[in-house]
Amino acid sequence: SEPVLTVRGLNVDYGTGADAVHALRDIDLTLHRGEVLGLAGESGSGKSTLAYAVTRLLPPPGVITGGEVHYHRRDGGALDLLALSAAGLRAFRWQELSIVFQGAMNSLNPVHTVHSQLTDVLRAHRPGMKRSERTARARELLALVGISADRLAAYPHQLSGGMRQRVMIAMALALEPEIVIMDEPTTALDVVMQRQILSQLVRLREELGFSVVFITHDISLLIEFSDRIAIMYGGRIVEEARADAIYRDPHHPYSDGLLHSFPALHGARRELTGIPGSPPHLSAMPAGCAFHPRCGKALDACAGHVPVLAAPDGDASRTVACWLHRPAPATAAPRP
Ligand code: ATP
Numbered sequence: 001s002e003p004v005l006t007v008r009g010l011n012v013d014y015g016t017g018a019d020a021v022h023a024l025r026d027i028d029l030t031l032h033r034g035e036v037l038g039l040a041g042e043s044g045s046g047k048s049t050l051a052y053a054v055t056r057l058l059p060p061p062g063v064i065t066g067g068e069v070h071y072h073r074r075d076g077g078a079l080d081l082l083a084l085s086a087a088g089l090r091a092f093r094w095q096e097l098s099i100v101f102q103g104a105m106n107s108l109n110p111v112h113t114v115h116s117q118l119t120d121v122l123r124a125h126r127p128g129m130k131r132s133e134r135t136a137r138a139r140e141l142l143a144l145v146g147i148s149a150d151r152l153a154a155y156p157h158q159l160s161g162g163m164r165q166r167v168m169i170a171m172a173l174a175l176e177p178e179i180v181i182m183d184e185p186t187t188a189l190d191v192v193m194q195r196q197i198l199s200q201l202v203r204l205r206e207e208l209g210f211s212v213v214f215i216t217h218d219i220s221l222l223i224e225f226s227d228r229i230a231i232m233y234g235g236r237i238v239e240e241a242r243a244d245a246i247y248r249d250p251h252h253p254y255s256d257g258l259l260h261s262f263p264a265l266h267g268a269r270r271e272l273t274g275i276p277g278s279p280p281h282l283s284a285m286p287a288g289c290a291f292h293p294r295c296g297k298a299l300d301a302c303a304g305h306v307p308v309l310a311a312p313d314g315d316a317s318r319t320v321a322c323w324l325h326r327p328a329p330a331t332a333a334p335r336p
């Protein structure tokens with residue numbers, strides 16, 4: 001199917017000069033029209049940084065140091081997101097792409113009702129809409145996310161966390177964007193709610209036809225609900241494949257570790273072994289494959305050579321960045 005968002009060679013640093021740390025390295029990613037793409041990886045792997053960078057919302061000291069991000073319109077035209085003006089970006093966000101941030105349910109305005117927050121979005125972006133039309137649309141949006149219209153008059157504190165999150169989704173859908181990005185918090189306590197949110201989004205996607213990027217550390221959730229999954233480690237994508245392919249046959253040892261860090265929701269019970277050690281700090285990223293200090297399958301080449309993300313031999317349907325899946329370089333003279 002056709003792409004709706006393409007990211008090529010994206011690099012992001014936090015800080016500049018001698019203080020700069022590399023938060024994203026050489027990110028290549030394609031979101032296809034109508035698909036649910038899951039982005040997984042431990043805390044600090046760069047998931048939120050990627051979401052912020054592609055939507056041009058990266059807060060300082062974050063800087064995009066290279067790469068390209070394009071949005072592809074239905075008419076075949078492409079928009080260079082890294083070159084958009086401030087006005088172009090304002091129109092792009094909400095209309096074409098909306099993003100619901102980690103902890104967004106707490107970012108509803110506490111002194112405004114659900115009705116006024118939903119209609120504000122419409123007032124700002126649909127100047128021709130009448131007041132009565134805005135109210136009708138607000139009801140419709142709440143109904144979409146399974147909230148009854150009598151909650152329009154409610155203030156955020158009168159709603160449960162799950163309901164507030166659904167109000168945020170309703171706001172994100174208000175202008176019928178082509179892409180919805182959801183960045184979910186990574187605490188284990190939130191997984192039940194993440195599951196509800198994700199199943200709701202998948203249902204709405206089928207109804208309305210938008211594409212979804214869902215970000216979580218919980219890969220088992222993504223296996224169940226997404227079409228494809230990209231797995232991040234140390235600021236790089238280390239594997240990308242169809243969800244069922246990742247589940248049945250993870251190629252990257254880190255993907256395999258993640259799959260064994262969460263109980264399976266369905267099917268055969270997995271042995272929970274987790275991943276030894278902890279994720280690297282940006283300021284002390286291991287050379288070569290960043291995962292090598294934690295990898296049970298590391299080869300001699302792994303500590304000195306970065307494996308690039310590429311399709312393994314004879315399988316164009318997935319990509320993996322691991323020396324187990326391509327000829328490893330000789331290690332007679334490893335790079336420092
Ligand atoms: P989580 O699952 O905890 O949300 P994440 O995968 O979203 O993690 P990011 O928030 O993108 O990870 O962070 C990636 C890396 O960038 C981390 O090492 C983090 O410490 C670093 N980082 C994030 N924001 C800043 C900042 N403002 N200044 C410096 N470093 C930052």
Ligand code: SF4
Nearest residue numbers: 289292295302322323
């Ligand atoms: Fe392990 Fe080497 Fe593959 Fe990295 S490249 S995941 S260290 S085998």
Ligand code: MG
Nearest residue numbers: 047048049102
């Ligand atoms: Mg995050």
